[in-house]
Amino acid sequence: MEGNLGMQVKSALWKKDMSQKELAELVGISSAYLSDIIRGRKDGPKAQEHIKHIRKILSI
Incomplete structure (x- = not known):
């Protein structure tokens, strides 16, 4: 996932x-x-919430 993200x-x-x-x-x-x-160095629950927000902002 890290490379893909x-x-x-x-x-x-x-x-x-x-x-x-x-x-x-x-x-x-x-x-x-x-x-x-x-880069996949942070992947805990809080980071997952941020990833959702990032995906929403960037429409990915």
Whole structure:
């Protein structure tokens, strides 16, 4: 999932002309934490909630 999520997020950010920092601000988390989620380093229950929010924002 980590590679898949990372590719999906990067592609969606590019299509929306949005930075990772902007996405992190919309989700309400730090850029570093967002990066950890995207790379699969964080995958607990809280991270899963953030992933749902990220997917909703980016429509993925």
